[in-house]
Amino acid sequence: MKIKYLDLPAQFKGNRRIRRVVQEILDSGQFVLGPAVEEFEQNFAELCGVKHAIGISSGTDALFLALKVLGIGSGDEVITVPNSFLATVGAIIQTGAFPRLVDVAEDYNIDIDKIEEAINEKTRAIVPVHLTGNPARIDEIGAIAKKHDLFVVADAAQAVDASINGKKVGSFGDLSAFSLHPLKNLNTCGDGGVITTDSDDYYQQLLLYRNHGLKNRNEARFFAYNCRLDSIKAAVANLQIQTIGEVTEKRNRNAVLYDEGLADLDRWVKIPPRRDGVRQSFHTYVVQVKDRNKLISFLKEKGVETKIHYPIPIHLMEAAKKYGYEKGDFPVAEAQADRIISLPIHQHLSDEQITYVTRIIRSFYKDKRFE
Numbered sequence: 212m213k214i215k216y217l218d219l220p221a222q223f224k225g226n227r228r229i230r231r232v233v234q235e236i237l238d239s240g241q242f243v244l245g246p247a248v249e250e251f252e253q254n255f256a257e258l259c260g261v262k263h264a265i266g267i268s269s270g271t272d273a274l275f276l277a278l279k280v281l282g283i284g285s286g287d288e289v290i291t292v293p294n295s296f297l298a299t300v301g302a303i304i305q306t307g308a309f310p311r312l313v314d315v316a317e318d319y320n321i322d323i324d325k326i327e328e329a330i331n332e333k334t335r336a337i338v339p340v341h342l343t344g345n346p347a348r349i350d351e352i353g354a355i356a357k358k359h360d361l362f363v364v365a366d367a368a369q370a371v372d373a374s375i376n377g378k379k380v381g382s383f384g385d386l387s388a389f390s391l392h393p394l395k396n397l398n399t400c401g402d403g404g405v406i407t408t409d410s411d412d413y414y415q416q417l418l419l420y421r422n423h424g425l426k427n428r429n430e431a432r433f434f435a436y437n438c439r440l441d442s443i444k445a446a447v448a449n450l451q452i453q454t455i456g457e458v459t460e461k462r463n464r465n466a467v468l469y470d471e472g473l474a475d476l477d478r479w480v481k482i483p484p485r486r487d488g489v490r491q492s493f494h495t496y497v498v499q500v501k502d503r504n505k506l507i508s509f510l511k512e513k514g515v516e517t518k519i520h521y522p523i524p525i526h527l528m529e530a531a532k533k534y535g536y537e538k539g540d541f542p543v544a545e546a547q548a549d550r551i552i553s554l555p556i557h558q559h560l561s562d563e564q565i566t567y568v569t570r571i572i573r574s575f576y577k578d579k580r581f582e
């Protein structure tokens with residue numbers, strides 16, 4: 212059996228509605244922003260249970276602009292984690308601020324017990340990442356932010372449609388940034404992003420920030436950026452958003468099948484943590500395993516493709532050298548990076564395929580059972 216980590220063509224293959232909306236945009240001549248983007252923004256705000264959603268050119272730009280609109284820049288510090296996709300730290304650095312990293316907990320999200328020791332007089336914001344589709348401990352983070360008068364900007368790129376006690380990711384903190392990149396659970400045919408907020412003021416400013424600061428065709432209130440969302444991408448995302456509930460259900464069901472199939476291997480395989488009241492939207496199914504690299508090769512031999520999200524913690528990348536971090540600074544994130552593996556979990560997998568993957572993993576550890 213061949214199991215690909217992702218099957219991106221499957222979602223658009225033979226989909227006549229996608230072809231029709233793309234053709235409509237081509238016929239309309241309205242290629243940037245416009246009615247398709249506005250419709251998508253309304254749908255996305257509704258999905259998240261927030262007042263405003265603003266379509267942006269990418270998830271990275273969404274995070275960058277969310278920080279910019281708060282006035283964050285040179286001389287400021289922003290707290291985040293070392294185990295995210297590098298764009299989280301990249302967006303902070305692009306504002307001119309210093310990324311003050313904090314280790315993660317066993318659930319791969321920011322360790323709430325370590326946040327306060329990272330706060331100093333320069334700290335302006337906390338950027339929790341809802342990694343893997345599992346919401347960070349946002350209540351505790353919100354309480355710390357309130358106590359120290361900090362902003363909370365969530366990196367929600369991996370967690371669309373997740374919720375805590377029925378309240379959706381995207382509705383927590385001051386602003387949240389999402390990605391519509393093809394790899395994401397709710398995606399489009401290229402780069403794209405969204406910012407959500409309940410603030411009318413941030414919303415109005417972000418409309419300017421994403422479009423050169425222009426308040427009308429010829430007059431700019433300030434110099435800004437071109438971070439607009441294309442109409443075709445919004446039109447495609449407008450169709451994708453109609454099925455996001457089913458996509459989440461299917462991916463979460465795949466996660467349960469893995470949980471069940473791997474439960475008794477707990478000496479070698481640590482399944483993803485769950486938390487009461489939290490509905491994850493599994494973007495990745497990350498397990499920590501013994502003999503990780505050998506398992507990856509064994510799965511590959513048997514036709515199963517896997518990934519690692521992410522093999523090198525951000526503070527250990529060449530790009531981060533000048534920020535002064537060293538190996539050993541974030542022991543939990545570093546240890547996890549050596550043990551994690553992401554199993555295929557996409558919505559086009561059948562139950563049989565998930566069972567096949569668990570069977571291969573079981574056979575890999577079979578001989579070890581008596582060690």
Ligand SMILES: Cc1ncc(COP(=O)(O)O)c(C=O)c1O
Nearest residue numbers: 269270271296298299368390392
């Ligand atoms: C956690 C996280 N943050 C930020 C991003 C950046 O999003 P984009 O690729 O749309 O710029 C991604 C995805 O790539 C991500 O997974």
